Amino acid sequence: MAENFVAASRRYGDDKALRIWRLTKRTHELVRSLVARHGIECELRWNGSDQIAGDEAEWREIAESARRLAAHDARVSVDARTRSATYADDGDLHPVKWVRGLAHAAASAGARIHEDTRVESVTSGEARTARGSVRAGTILLCTNAYTGHLVPSRMRPVRGQMLATAPTAPVFARPAYANRGYQYWRQTADGRVVVGGWRDTAVDHEVGESEQPTAEIQSHLDRFLAEHGITAPVTHRWAGTMGFSHDALPYVGQTDARVFVCGGFTGHGMAFGPACAELAATLLLGRSHPDADLFDPAR
Template identity: 35%
Template sequence: MADLPENTPVWDDHDWAHLPALDGDVSADVCVVGLGGSGLTAVGELLRRGASVVGIDAGHVASGAAGRNGGFLLAGTYDFYHDAVRRHGHERARRIYALTIDEMRRITAETPEAVRQTGSLRVADSPEELEDCRLQYDALRADGFPVEWYEGPEGHGLLMPTDCAFNPLLRCRILARREVEAGARLYEHAPALEVRPGEVRTPSGTVRCGKVIVAVDGRLERLFPELEGRVRTARLQMLATAPTDEVRVPRPVYARWGYEYWQQLPDGRVALGGFRDLGGEGEWTHEAVPGDAIQARLDRFLRERIGVRAPVTHRWAASVGYTQTGLPLLDEVRPGVWAAGGYSGTGNVIGALCGRAAAERALTGASALGDAFGPAGGSA
């Protein structure tokens, strides 16, 4: 790995004019901590509602999981739909699934240059999983959601026609540029050292504000120790290859109960992630750098399962928050301080929903959108 770009996602083309660092004290109606997909969506919603906004990020825009994921836009929650119905109740599961389909349409309309309307595949790696696909198919069809049975070169399973592929880093950069033009004051390399009601302290300045929204996924429990036990950070790892015509993968694929996932980019590169569950306790870590054991598994899967021999050009990792329920954490964790995170690997779509809901709750104290995931003050 020494000759490869060090922990750089395939999405990063290095074409980004960085935002300034915070230097001194500033004031706003709302401070948003975290400039990933959920945080930038919150900024946009706050601006739309007439609030003044300061946004900060410890790194650069989408330097966390928002710009380092597999580039899937998927309907639903962490659980497959039939499992979500059993776990969360029929009405809640159906409402969340419908909301995520609508949100994908919104994301596509908002940043069409970053999204490809491809659909996605779930392919089974065992007879047991194939039977589970049939249960998922039946549950989706019963509630009128689009799904098709699939048999093809990737395997047997389900085609989800409403899902999409996208460039997550490009989307966030587009949103950030637009929001700066609309009046948001956004700062990079401004880590939040302390978050308390009315104030966010960074190494080189303080944001004084009426409300705070902390929209980070991984490491949320580090910033808020009171969330220990409600959210836990894991490391997700990926790699990508040079452009290749060895295979043609027209839509994102996820296999083995969703633990492995890959897609082929428009230029022919293959991006692959997975095997978190086989890393043991070592993958429950705040360390967001690739590890040799998981990367070796990804190498074998790339060569033996997908059939790609093209050289690997990128290896990277990201920190992602998981909750015990599989539903996101969206709560007022301190007076006037709202936290959104713990997306359990579904942050591209559910994170955007939670960003808008957090903005609504911060400004009004209520959000019908957020109530789909749990009432204000509830547990994740």
């Protein structure tokens, strides 16, 4: 989930929080299925993930969340010494290889992908680009933080920053999320340590569409490496623009007679993305979906 279950229940209510958790479990099923069906080589590993408390209040929530979700068949264990919970069914993958694998599968199924083709405007049934116009019975906008450039949108752009080191000896067994998800790290299949977050230390600055890393945030990431005795050189630093919604849930559904939207993942695109894509496809086909109300753009 995007946050621990107790926090989600406080925000949305128990029933809705459970529906959200189950939808993220559907993402697991879809990733497994798509990787197997299309032979996608994306370094997929199911090593679990850790939620680590930033303070005593969060630790109480993490422990209680584990207790509640265990009653719904979650494979979870807690460690009071490290004030953490390990969710055994979680995993990680190489996001670029994942996207390329999906693109290849889509193209093999007949989809036509036009890269480096900026959409300049969208009207009902037509997308205009510098290279010409595309007409369609329905248009699905998956432009996340940039959706507001094309249609009215409540998604707001928020910057996230990361770094990656050269390959080094094993340090972390699985991905981890700490301090209410504001800090996160993992070690890749080839041994690189990837660290990101600390946006909460500069909330007012980490907004907008600038994809330039800042010394302020990068210094926190460097400090994390030092605190964990990681001396491998940093090989990459980057920033990216995330689309945030008003309530931390994505917007998926119809916004105009012939326009649908799928975005606003609020920093949790891997948790929500595949299941929300399935929801969007279902709605595009004119079918109902039991979770459509959770993500209705008009909510």
